[in-house]
Amino acid sequence: MIYRQDTIAAIATAPGNGGIGIIRMSGPDAGRILSGIFVPAGQAENPPESHRMVYGRIADGEETVDECMAVFMRAPRSYTREDVAEIQIHGGSFVVNRVLELCLKQGARLAEAGEFTRRAFLNGRVDLSRAEAVMELINARGEQAHKAAVRQLSGGASSFIHVFSDKLADLQAGLAACIDYPEEISDEEGAGALKEGLENLVSRLESAIDEHASRLIHQGLQIALIGRPNVGKSSLLNALLGEERAIVTNIPGTTRDTVQGEMTVRGVRVTLTDTAGIHETDDPVEKIGVERSEKARKEADASLLILDGSEPMTDTDRELISRFSGKGAVVINKTDLPQVLREEDIRGILPDAECITVCANDPESLKPLVRYLEQFAEVSDQLALTQPRHLDAARRALAHMKDALKTLDSFTPDVAATDLQAAQAALGEITGENADEKLLDRVFSRFCVGK
Ligand SMILES: Nc1nc2c(ncn2[C@@H]2O[C@H](COP(=O)(O)OP(=O)(O)OP(=O)(O)O)[C@@H](O)[C@H]2O)c(=O)[nH]1
Numbered sequence: 001m002i003y004r005q006d007t008i009a010a011i012a013t014a015p016g017n018g019g020i021g022i023i024r025m026s027g028p029d030a031g032r033i034l035s036g037i038f039v040p041a042g043q044a045e046n047p048p049e050s051h052r053m054v055y056g057r058i059a060d061g062e063e064t065v066d067e068c069m070a071v072f073m074r075a076p077r078s079y080t081r082e083d084v085a086e087i088q089i090h091g092g093s094f095v096v097n098r099v100l101e102l103c104l105k106q107g108a109r110l111a112e113a114g115e116f117t118r119r120a121f122l123n124g125r126v127d128l129s130r131a132e133a134v135m136e137l138i139n140a141r142g143e144q145a146h147k148a149a150v151r152q153l154s155g156g157a158s159s160f161i162h163v164f165s166d167k168l169a170d171l172q173a174g175l176a177a178c179i180d181y182p183e184e185i186s187d188e189e190g191a192g193a194l195k196e197g198l199e200n201l202v203s204r205l206e207s208a209i210d211e212h213a214s215r216l217i218h219q220g221l222q223i224a225l226i227g228r229p230n231v232g233k234s235s236l237l238n239a240l241l242g243e244e245r246a247i248v249t250n251i252p253g254t255t256r257d258t259v260q261g262e263m264t265v266r267g268v269r270v271t272l273t274d275t276a277g278i279h280e281t282d283d284p285v286e287k288i289g290v291e292r293s294e295k296a297r298k299e300a301d302a303s304l305l306i307l308d309g310s311e312p313m314t315d316t317d318r319e320l321i322s323r324f325s326g327k328g329a330v331v332i333n334k335t336d337l338p339q340v341l342r343e344e345d346i347r348g349i350l351p352d353a354e355c356i357t358v359c360a361n362d363p364e365s366l367k368p369l370v371r372y373l374e375q376f377a378e379v380s381d382q383l384a385l386t387q388p389r390h391l392d393a394a395r396r397a398l399a400h401m402k403d404a405l406k407t408l409d410s411f412t413p414d415v416a417a418t419d420l421q422a423a424q425a426a427l428g429e430i431t432g433e434n435a436d437e438k439l440l441d442r443v444f445s446r447f448c449v450g451k
Pocket residue numbers: 227228229230231232233234235236247248249250251252253254255256275276277278333334335336337358359360361362
Protein backbone atom coordinates (compact mmCIF):
# COMPACT_ATOMS: atom_id res chain seq x y z
CA MET A 1 0.00 0.00 0.00
CA ILE A 2 1.47 3.36 -1.00
CA TYR A 3 1.87 5.69 1.97
CA ARG A 4 3.76 8.85 1.28
CA GLN A 5 5.36 10.00 4.50
CA ASP A 6 5.47 13.66 3.63
CA THR A 7 3.78 16.52 5.44
CA ILE A 8 0.36 17.51 4.23
CA ALA A 9 -1.56 20.73 4.84
CA ALA A 10 -5.11 21.86 4.20
CA ILE A 11 -7.80 24.27 5.30
CA ALA A 12 -9.97 22.28 7.72
CA THR A 13 -12.83 24.76 7.95
CA ALA A 14 -15.56 25.30 5.34
CA PRO A 15 -14.82 27.66 2.44
CA GLY A 16 -15.97 31.27 2.74
CA ASN A 17 -15.83 33.72 5.60
CA GLY A 18 -16.32 32.55 9.18
CA GLY A 19 -15.39 33.43 12.74
CA ILE A 20 -12.39 31.12 12.78
CA GLY A 21 -10.40 29.41 10.04
CA ILE A 22 -8.27 26.36 10.79
CA ILE A 23 -5.21 25.18 8.90
CA ARG A 24 -4.14 21.69 9.66
CA MET A 25 -0.85 19.90 8.94
CA SER A 26 0.21 16.32 9.45
CA GLY A 27 3.55 14.64 8.92
CA PRO A 28 7.14 14.64 10.14
CA ASP A 29 7.73 18.32 9.26
CA ALA A 30 4.56 19.70 10.86
CA GLY A 31 6.48 21.05 13.89
CA ARG A 32 9.27 22.57 11.80
CA ILE A 33 6.82 24.25 9.40
CA LEU A 34 4.73 25.60 12.29
CA SER A 35 7.76 27.10 13.99
CA GLY A 36 8.80 28.66 10.66
CA ILE A 37 5.63 30.76 10.42
CA PHE A 38 4.41 31.01 14.03
CA VAL A 39 5.71 33.57 16.50
CA PRO A 40 4.48 32.68 19.99
CA ALA A 41 3.71 35.50 22.41
CA GLY A 42 6.05 35.63 25.42
CA GLN A 43 8.57 32.90 26.05
CA ALA A 44 6.64 29.86 24.75
CA GLU A 45 8.57 27.08 23.01
CA ASN A 46 8.33 26.88 19.23
CA PRO A 47 6.88 24.52 18.15
CA PRO A 48 4.82 24.74 21.31
CA GLU A 49 4.84 22.00 23.93
CA SER A 50 2.71 19.08 22.69
CA HIS A 51 -1.06 19.40 23.15
CA ARG A 52 -0.85 22.98 24.43
CA MET A 53 -2.75 25.78 22.74
CA VAL A 54 -0.50 28.81 22.45
CA TYR A 55 -1.37 32.37 21.48
CA GLY A 56 0.83 34.21 18.99
CA ARG A 57 0.90 35.48 15.45
CA ILE A 58 1.57 34.16 11.96
CA ALA A 59 4.39 36.00 10.26
CA ASP A 60 5.68 36.08 6.70
CA GLY A 61 9.17 37.44 7.32
CA GLU A 62 8.66 40.81 8.99
CA GLU A 63 4.98 41.00 8.04
CA THR A 64 2.26 39.91 10.49
CA VAL A 65 -0.37 37.95 8.60
CA ASP A 66 -2.78 37.37 11.50
CA GLU A 67 -3.09 36.72 15.20
CA CYS A 68 -3.57 33.05 15.97
CA MET A 69 -3.82 30.18 18.38
CA ALA A 70 -1.60 27.24 17.51
CA VAL A 71 -1.38 23.73 18.82
CA PHE A 72 1.18 21.06 18.12
CA MET A 73 0.34 17.39 18.76
CA ARG A 74 3.29 15.09 18.81
CA ALA A 75 2.89 11.60 17.32
CA PRO A 76 1.33 9.22 18.13
CA ARG A 77 -1.20 11.18 20.22
CA SER A 78 -2.90 12.85 17.28
CA TYR A 79 -5.72 12.33 14.79
CA THR A 80 -3.36 10.79 12.21
CA ARG A 81 -0.86 9.34 14.71
CA GLU A 82 1.70 11.58 13.03
CA ASP A 83 2.96 14.97 14.25
CA VAL A 84 0.03 17.33 13.72
CA ALA A 85 -0.13 21.12 13.89
CA GLU A 86 -3.30 23.17 13.84
CA ILE A 87 -3.45 26.91 13.46
CA GLN A 88 -6.58 28.88 14.29
CA ILE A 89 -6.78 32.27 12.64
CA HIS A 90 -9.52 34.70 11.69
CA GLY A 91 -11.83 33.02 9.22
CA GLY A 92 -11.56 35.26 6.18
CA SER A 93 -10.97 33.27 3.01
CA PHE A 94 -8.06 35.49 1.93
CA VAL A 95 -6.17 35.19 5.21
CA VAL A 96 -6.83 31.45 5.52
CA ASN A 97 -5.50 30.83 2.01
CA ARG A 98 -2.51 33.06 2.70
CA VAL A 99 -1.53 30.99 5.78
CA LEU A 100 -2.04 27.77 3.84
CA GLU A 101 0.29 29.11 1.15
CA LEU A 102 2.91 29.88 3.81
CA CYS A 103 2.75 26.25 4.98
CA LEU A 104 3.15 25.04 1.39
CA LYS A 105 6.09 27.41 0.85
CA GLN A 106 7.77 25.89 3.91
CA GLY A 107 7.55 22.45 2.30
CA ALA A 108 4.10 21.04 3.05
CA ARG A 109 2.08 19.42 0.26
CA LEU A 110 -1.59 20.24 -0.25
CA ALA A 111 -3.59 17.33 1.21
CA GLU A 112 -5.93 15.30 -0.95
CA ALA A 113 -9.57 14.70 -0.03
CA GLY A 114 -9.75 12.64 3.17
CA GLU A 115 -5.98 12.26 3.39
CA PHE A 116 -5.79 13.06 7.12
CA THR A 117 -8.35 10.35 7.91
CA ARG A 118 -6.71 8.00 5.42
CA ARG A 119 -3.47 8.37 7.38
CA ALA A 120 -5.37 7.72 10.63
CA PHE A 121 -6.59 4.48 9.02
CA LEU A 122 -3.22 3.48 7.56
CA ASN A 123 -1.58 4.12 10.95
CA GLY A 124 -4.09 1.83 12.62
CA ARG A 125 -5.83 4.48 14.73
CA VAL A 126 -9.25 3.65 13.27
CA ASP A 127 -10.52 0.91 10.99
CA LEU A 128 -12.15 1.73 7.67
CA SER A 129 -15.72 1.75 8.90
CA ARG A 130 -14.84 4.14 11.72
CA ALA A 131 -12.88 6.34 9.33
CA GLU A 132 -15.93 6.53 7.06
CA ALA A 133 -18.12 7.38 10.05
CA VAL A 134 -16.26 10.69 10.32
CA MET A 135 -17.67 11.72 6.95
CA GLU A 136 -21.07 10.26 7.77
CA LEU A 137 -21.14 12.44 10.86
CA ILE A 138 -20.18 15.55 8.88
CA ASN A 139 -22.84 14.79 6.25
CA ALA A 140 -25.59 13.78 8.69
CA ARG A 141 -28.70 15.80 7.92
CA GLY A 142 -31.06 14.36 10.48
CA GLU A 143 -31.16 12.85 13.93
CA GLN A 144 -31.28 9.24 12.69
CA ALA A 145 -28.36 9.80 10.30
CA HIS A 146 -26.44 11.41 13.14
CA LYS A 147 -27.18 8.53 15.53
CA ALA A 148 -26.11 5.95 12.94
CA ALA A 149 -22.86 7.85 12.30
CA VAL A 150 -22.07 8.04 16.03
CA ARG A 151 -22.76 4.30 16.39
CA GLN A 152 -20.41 3.60 13.50
CA LEU A 153 -17.77 5.98 14.84
CA SER A 154 -17.80 4.26 18.20
CA GLY A 155 -17.21 0.92 16.49
CA GLY A 156 -20.77 -0.43 16.04
CA ALA A 157 -20.20 -1.82 12.54
CA SER A 158 -16.66 -2.96 13.32
CA SER A 159 -17.58 -4.96 16.40
CA PHE A 160 -20.53 -6.57 14.61
CA ILE A 161 -18.20 -7.63 11.78
CA HIS A 162 -15.47 -8.83 14.16
CA VAL A 163 -17.85 -11.02 16.18
CA PHE A 164 -19.47 -12.29 13.01
CA SER A 165 -16.26 -13.03 11.22
CA ASP A 166 -14.87 -14.87 14.30
CA LYS A 167 -17.90 -17.16 14.19
CA LEU A 168 -17.38 -17.66 10.49
CA ALA A 169 -13.72 -18.49 11.17
CA ASP A 170 -14.85 -21.20 13.65
CA LEU A 171 -16.95 -22.74 10.90
CA GLN A 172 -14.05 -22.52 8.48
CA ALA A 173 -11.89 -24.39 11.01
CA GLY A 174 -14.57 -27.08 11.29
CA LEU A 175 -14.73 -27.36 7.55
CA ALA A 176 -10.95 -27.62 7.30
CA ALA A 177 -11.09 -30.52 9.80
CA CYS A 178 -13.64 -32.31 7.58
CA ILE A 179 -11.36 -31.84 4.58
CA ASP A 180 -8.17 -32.88 6.40
CA TYR A 181 -9.56 -35.87 8.33
CA PRO A 182 -12.16 -37.39 6.04
CA GLU A 183 -11.71 -40.84 7.63
CA GLU A 184 -12.54 -39.52 11.11
CA ILE A 185 -15.44 -37.21 10.32
CA SER A 186 -18.03 -38.55 7.92
CA ASP A 187 -19.32 -36.15 5.25
CA GLU A 188 -22.88 -36.30 6.58
CA GLU A 189 -21.82 -35.76 10.17
CA GLY A 190 -19.39 -32.90 9.45
CA ALA A 191 -21.57 -31.18 6.88
CA GLY A 192 -24.66 -31.47 9.11
CA ALA A 193 -23.11 -29.59 12.04
CA LEU A 194 -21.56 -26.99 9.76
CA LYS A 195 -24.82 -26.46 7.93
CA GLU A 196 -26.66 -25.65 11.11
CA GLY A 197 -24.02 -23.14 12.19
CA LEU A 198 -23.92 -21.57 8.76
CA GLU A 199 -27.70 -21.30 8.51
CA ASN A 200 -27.61 -19.49 11.81
CA LEU A 201 -25.05 -17.00 10.55
CA VAL A 202 -26.92 -16.52 7.26
CA SER A 203 -30.07 -15.53 9.10
CA ARG A 204 -28.13 -13.17 11.39
CA LEU A 205 -26.53 -11.44 8.44
CA GLU A 206 -29.83 -11.30 6.59
CA SER A 207 -31.46 -9.44 9.45
CA ALA A 208 -28.49 -7.07 9.68
CA ILE A 209 -28.93 -6.06 6.03
CA ASP A 210 -31.79 -3.60 6.28
CA GLU A 211 -31.92 -1.79 2.95
CA HIS A 212 -34.98 0.21 3.85
CA ALA A 213 -33.44 1.57 7.06
CA SER A 214 -30.21 2.38 5.25
CA ARG A 215 -32.13 4.32 2.60
CA LEU A 216 -34.10 6.19 5.26
CA ILE A 217 -30.92 7.16 7.06
CA HIS A 218 -29.00 8.26 3.99
CA GLN A 219 -31.62 9.49 1.55
CA GLY A 220 -34.59 10.09 3.84
CA LEU A 221 -38.18 9.42 2.90
CA GLN A 222 -39.73 10.65 -0.36
CA ILE A 223 -43.41 11.52 -0.22
CA ALA A 224 -45.37 12.81 -3.24
CA LEU A 225 -48.52 14.91 -2.96
CA ILE A 226 -50.74 14.20 -5.93
CA GLY A 227 -54.29 14.95 -7.01
CA ARG A 228 -56.36 16.95 -9.47
CA PRO A 229 -55.99 20.76 -9.58
CA ASN A 230 -57.23 22.96 -6.71
CA VAL A 231 -57.73 20.25 -4.09
CA GLY A 232 -55.13 21.88 -1.81
CA LYS A 233 -51.88 19.99 -2.51
CA SER A 234 -49.73 23.11 -2.27
CA SER A 235 -51.66 24.34 0.78
CA LEU A 236 -50.97 21.00 2.46
CA LEU A 237 -47.28 21.13 1.51
CA ASN A 238 -47.01 24.60 3.07
CA ALA A 239 -48.95 23.52 6.16
CA LEU A 240 -46.73 20.46 6.71
CA LEU A 241 -43.56 22.49 6.22
CA GLY A 242 -44.83 25.40 8.29
CA GLU A 243 -43.73 27.86 5.60
CA GLU A 244 -45.08 29.37 2.38
CA ARG A 245 -43.04 27.23 0.00
CA ALA A 246 -45.47 26.81 -2.90
CA ILE A 247 -47.82 29.37 -4.44
CA VAL A 248 -51.45 28.86 -3.46
CA THR A 249 -54.35 30.46 -5.34
CA ASN A 250 -57.93 29.51 -6.08
CA ILE A 251 -57.05 29.22 -9.77
CA PRO A 252 -56.80 25.56 -10.86
CA GLY A 253 -53.41 24.80 -12.37
CA THR A 254 -51.42 27.13 -10.10
CA THR A 255 -48.59 24.62 -9.59
CA ARG A 256 -47.05 23.79 -12.95
CA ASP A 257 -43.82 22.11 -11.87
CA THR A 258 -42.86 19.99 -8.89
CA VAL A 259 -41.99 21.90 -5.70
CA GLN A 260 -40.05 20.24 -2.90
CA GLY A 261 -39.67 20.90 0.78
CA GLU A 262 -38.12 19.05 3.70
CA MET A 263 -39.47 18.21 7.11
CA THR A 264 -38.28 15.84 9.82
CA VAL A 265 -40.36 12.94 11.06
CA ARG A 266 -38.95 10.82 13.91
CA GLY A 267 -35.49 12.12 13.14
CA VAL A 268 -35.75 11.07 9.48
CA ARG A 269 -35.53 13.66 6.72
CA VAL A 270 -38.75 13.62 4.70
CA THR A 271 -38.82 15.24 1.28
CA LEU A 272 -42.32 16.28 0.29
CA THR A 273 -42.93 16.82 -3.41
CA ASP A 274 -45.89 18.97 -4.36
CA THR A 275 -46.96 18.32 -7.92
CA ALA A 276 -48.97 19.91 -10.70
CA GLY A 277 -52.66 18.98 -10.56
CA ILE A 278 -53.31 15.93 -12.75
CA HIS A 279 -55.89 16.54 -15.49
CA GLU A 280 -56.46 16.18 -19.21
CA THR A 281 -54.80 19.08 -20.98
CA ASP A 282 -53.56 20.15 -24.40
CA ASP A 283 -51.36 22.88 -22.96
CA PRO A 284 -47.77 21.71 -23.64
CA VAL A 285 -46.40 23.24 -20.39
CA GLU A 286 -49.16 21.68 -18.28
CA LYS A 287 -48.61 18.36 -20.03
CA ILE A 288 -44.97 18.31 -18.91
CA GLY A 289 -46.09 19.26 -15.38
CA VAL A 290 -48.54 16.34 -15.31
CA GLU A 291 -45.83 13.96 -16.56
CA ARG A 292 -43.57 15.16 -13.76
CA SER A 293 -46.34 14.53 -11.24
CA GLU A 294 -46.53 10.92 -12.42
CA LYS A 295 -42.77 10.58 -12.21
CA ALA A 296 -42.72 11.99 -8.65
CA ARG A 297 -45.42 9.51 -7.64
CA LYS A 298 -43.47 6.57 -9.09
CA GLU A 299 -40.20 7.59 -7.47
CA ALA A 300 -41.70 8.27 -4.03
CA ASP A 301 -41.65 5.81 -1.12
CA ALA A 302 -45.29 6.70 -0.52
CA SER A 303 -47.81 9.14 -1.97
CA LEU A 304 -50.68 11.14 -0.61
CA LEU A 305 -53.62 11.37 -2.98
CA ILE A 306 -55.39 14.61 -2.05
CA LEU A 307 -59.13 15.01 -2.60
CA ASP A 308 -61.37 18.01 -1.92
CA GLY A 309 -63.94 16.90 0.68
CA SER A 310 -66.20 19.85 -0.08
CA GLU A 311 -66.77 18.83 -3.70
CA PRO A 312 -68.34 15.79 -5.29
CA MET A 313 -65.92 13.26 -6.69
CA THR A 314 -64.89 14.06 -10.27
CA ASP A 315 -63.96 11.60 -13.02
CA THR A 316 -60.31 12.50 -12.53
CA ASP A 317 -60.58 11.77 -8.77
CA ARG A 318 -62.17 8.41 -9.58
CA GLU A 319 -59.47 7.54 -12.05
CA LEU A 320 -56.69 8.57 -9.66
CA ILE A 321 -58.22 6.50 -6.85
CA SER A 322 -58.59 3.44 -9.07
CA ARG A 323 -54.98 3.78 -10.27
CA PHE A 324 -53.66 4.45 -6.75
CA SER A 325 -51.21 1.65 -6.19
CA GLY A 326 -48.25 1.14 -3.93
CA LYS A 327 -47.87 2.73 -0.53
CA GLY A 328 -49.83 5.77 0.48
CA ALA A 329 -53.04 7.26 1.78
CA VAL A 330 -56.00 9.14 0.42
CA VAL A 331 -56.19 12.52 2.13
CA ILE A 332 -59.53 14.29 2.24
CA ASN A 333 -58.83 18.01 2.52
CA LYS A 334 -60.96 21.09 3.29
CA THR A 335 -62.82 19.55 6.22
CA ASP A 336 -63.63 23.08 7.41
CA LEU A 337 -66.16 23.35 4.57
CA PRO A 338 -69.47 21.40 4.35
CA GLN A 339 -68.48 17.87 3.34
CA VAL A 340 -69.98 16.11 0.37
CA LEU A 341 -67.30 13.48 -0.25
CA ARG A 342 -67.72 10.28 1.76
CA GLU A 343 -65.08 7.73 2.68
CA GLU A 344 -67.48 4.98 1.52
CA ASP A 345 -67.33 6.44 -2.00
CA ILE A 346 -63.55 6.13 -1.95
CA ARG A 347 -63.64 2.60 -0.53
CA GLY A 348 -66.21 1.71 -3.19
CA ILE A 349 -63.38 2.15 -5.70
CA LEU A 350 -60.40 1.16 -3.53
CA PRO A 351 -61.63 -1.12 -0.71
CA ASP A 352 -58.40 -1.05 1.34
CA ALA A 353 -57.86 2.70 1.04
CA GLU A 354 -56.37 4.36 4.10
CA CYS A 355 -58.36 7.61 4.43
CA ILE A 356 -57.14 10.57 6.45
CA THR A 357 -59.10 13.81 6.82
CA VAL A 358 -57.34 17.16 7.16
CA CYS A 359 -57.85 20.87 6.80
CA ALA A 360 -54.76 22.49 5.32
CA ASN A 361 -55.72 25.76 7.03
CA ASP A 362 -55.63 24.17 10.49
CA PRO A 363 -52.22 22.83 11.61
CA GLU A 364 -53.84 20.88 14.51
CA SER A 365 -55.81 18.79 12.02
CA LEU A 366 -52.57 17.51 10.42
CA LYS A 367 -51.64 15.34 13.40
CA PRO A 368 -53.19 12.09 12.08
CA LEU A 369 -51.41 12.65 8.76
CA VAL A 370 -48.05 13.18 10.49
CA ARG A 371 -48.69 10.03 12.58
CA TYR A 372 -49.36 8.18 9.34
CA LEU A 373 -46.02 9.37 7.91
CA GLU A 374 -44.25 8.32 11.11
CA GLN A 375 -44.83 4.65 10.36
CA PHE A 376 -42.65 4.96 7.24
CA ALA A 377 -39.87 6.61 9.21
CA GLU A 378 -39.23 3.90 11.77
CA VAL A 379 -35.57 2.98 12.11
CA SER A 380 -34.16 0.71 14.78
CA ASP A 381 -31.37 2.41 16.69
CA GLN A 382 -29.61 -0.94 17.05
CA LEU A 383 -28.67 -1.30 13.38
CA ALA A 384 -25.01 -2.18 13.00
CA LEU A 385 -24.73 -1.85 9.22
CA THR A 386 -26.29 1.23 7.68
CA GLN A 387 -23.88 2.50 5.06
CA PRO A 388 -24.56 1.49 1.44
CA ARG A 389 -20.95 0.33 0.97
CA HIS A 390 -21.18 -1.89 4.03
CA LEU A 391 -24.50 -3.33 2.91
CA ASP A 392 -23.05 -4.08 -0.50
CA ALA A 393 -20.10 -5.98 1.02
CA ALA A 394 -22.41 -7.77 3.48
CA ARG A 395 -24.72 -8.79 0.61
CA ARG A 396 -21.78 -10.31 -1.26
CA ALA A 397 -20.65 -12.14 1.89
CA LEU A 398 -24.19 -13.45 2.30
CA ALA A 399 -24.30 -14.71 -1.28
CA HIS A 400 -21.02 -16.60 -0.76
CA MET A 401 -22.33 -18.11 2.48
CA LYS A 402 -25.50 -19.26 0.71
CA ASP A 403 -23.36 -20.81 -2.03
CA ALA A 404 -21.40 -22.61 0.71
CA LEU A 405 -24.67 -23.98 2.12
CA LYS A 406 -25.59 -25.38 -1.28
CA THR A 407 -22.21 -27.02 -1.75
CA LEU A 408 -22.40 -28.55 1.74
CA ASP A 409 -25.59 -30.24 0.57
CA SER A 410 -23.66 -31.90 -2.21
CA PHE A 411 -20.81 -32.90 0.19
CA THR A 412 -18.11 -30.87 -1.53
CA PRO A 413 -16.46 -29.27 1.52
CA ASP A 414 -13.49 -27.93 -0.42
CA VAL A 415 -15.80 -25.83 -2.63
CA ALA A 416 -17.64 -24.63 0.48
CA ALA A 417 -14.30 -23.64 2.01
CA THR A 418 -13.57 -21.39 -0.98
CA ASP A 419 -17.01 -19.79 -0.64
CA LEU A 420 -16.47 -19.08 3.06
CA GLN A 421 -13.08 -17.58 2.30
CA ALA A 422 -14.73 -15.26 -0.21
CA ALA A 423 -17.36 -14.35 2.40
CA GLN A 424 -14.61 -13.46 4.90
CA ALA A 425 -12.88 -11.33 2.27
CA ALA A 426 -16.09 -9.40 1.58
CA LEU A 427 -16.60 -8.77 5.32
CA GLY A 428 -12.99 -7.62 5.56
CA GLU A 429 -13.76 -4.83 3.10
CA ILE A 430 -16.09 -3.29 5.69
CA THR A 431 -13.43 -2.92 8.37
CA GLY A 432 -10.64 -2.41 5.86
CA GLU A 433 -8.77 -5.59 6.80
CA ASN A 434 -9.19 -6.52 3.18
CA ALA A 435 -8.87 -3.18 1.40
CA ASP A 436 -6.84 -2.44 -1.70
CA GLU A 437 -5.73 0.96 -2.96
CA LYS A 438 -8.75 1.21 -5.25
CA LEU A 439 -11.21 0.66 -2.43
CA LEU A 440 -9.44 3.24 -0.26
CA ASP A 441 -9.46 5.75 -3.13
CA ARG A 442 -13.19 5.18 -3.52
CA VAL A 443 -13.88 5.62 0.18
CA PHE A 444 -11.70 8.65 0.80
CA SER A 445 -12.64 10.51 -2.39
CA ARG A 446 -16.01 11.12 -0.72
CA PHE A 447 -14.28 13.09 2.01
CA CYS A 448 -13.64 16.79 2.06
CA VAL A 449 -10.12 18.19 1.84
CA GLY A 450 -8.89 18.91 5.35
CA LYS A 451 -10.59 15.91 6.95
N1 LIG B 1 -61.43 26.21 2.99
C1 LIG B 1 -60.33 25.62 2.64
N2 LIG B 1 -59.67 25.99 1.54
C2 LIG B 1 -58.52 25.37 1.21
C3 LIG B 1 -57.99 24.33 1.99
N3 LIG B 1 -56.84 23.90 1.41
C4 LIG B 1 -56.69 24.65 0.30
N4 LIG B 1 -57.71 25.53 0.16
C5 LIG B 1 -57.89 26.48 -0.91
O1 LIG B 1 -58.02 25.78 -2.12
C6 LIG B 1 -57.47 26.54 -3.21
C7 LIG B 1 -56.47 25.70 -3.97
O2 LIG B 1 -55.38 25.42 -3.10
P1 LIG B 1 -53.96 24.96 -3.64
O3 LIG B 1 -53.19 24.56 -2.46
O4 LIG B 1 -53.39 25.97 -4.55
O5 LIG B 1 -54.40 23.69 -4.49
P2 LIG B 1 -53.51 22.74 -5.41
O6 LIG B 1 -54.04 21.37 -5.26
O7 LIG B 1 -52.09 22.95 -5.13
O8 LIG B 1 -53.86 23.27 -6.85
P3 LIG B 1 -53.00 23.22 -8.21
O9 LIG B 1 -51.64 23.78 -7.91
O10 LIG B 1 -53.77 24.06 -9.11
O11 LIG B 1 -52.97 21.80 -8.65
C8 LIG B 1 -56.87 27.79 -2.55
O12 LIG B 1 -57.79 28.86 -2.69
C9 LIG B 1 -56.69 27.42 -1.10
O13 LIG B 1 -56.76 28.50 -0.24
C10 LIG B 1 -58.69 23.95 3.18
O14 LIG B 1 -58.31 23.04 3.95
N5 LIG B 1 -59.86 24.63 3.44
